[in-house]
Amino acid sequence: MTKILVIDDDSRDRELLATVLEERGYEVILADSGGTGLMLCHRRDPDAVVLDLHMPGIDGHHLLRQLQTLHPSLPVVVFSGCGPGEVEQDVLNHGATAFIQKAFSLDQFGLALQEVLPAPSKRDS
Incomplete structure (x- = not known):
């Protein structure tokens, strides 16, 4: 199954993203901080x-x-409350695959995911 690591300190945003991703068929790994996210990235290989x-x-x-x-x-989708512009260009220049504003609709988020993330896959039984 395709694994997506979500790293966000806001529990509401983490849970919302997890729900959307799981409904689309992804396995979701959640991290509440950058340090935890880095550790989980090494251990879980998203x-x-x-x-x-x-x-x-x-x-x-x-x-x-x-x-x-x-x-x-590794594809990295960055999302932020900051509007597009300089911040967006900076993260794209530093290797982000995509930038999404936090004031996104679930449809926008889903479409962006389809464009940049691997399609969900199921494990062999």
Whole structure:
């Protein structure tokens, strides 16, 4: 099954994203901080990461750079309350696969996921 790691310090956003991803057939791994997300990325080997930018401790900008260094082919979708523009261009320049504003609709999120993440796959029984 295709595994997506969601890293966000906001529990409501994490749960919302998990619900949307699970309904689309993905296995979801949740992390509430950048440090936990980095550890889970090493241990669980996700197929893609959905990453919030603004978190205490290791923020999304720093984590994105680490992920691109350690796992350069790993798709990373960054989402943030910041509007598109300079922030969006910065994360795309540093290896993010896509940028989504947090004020997204579930349809927008689903369409963006289809474009950048691996299709869900089922494990062999």
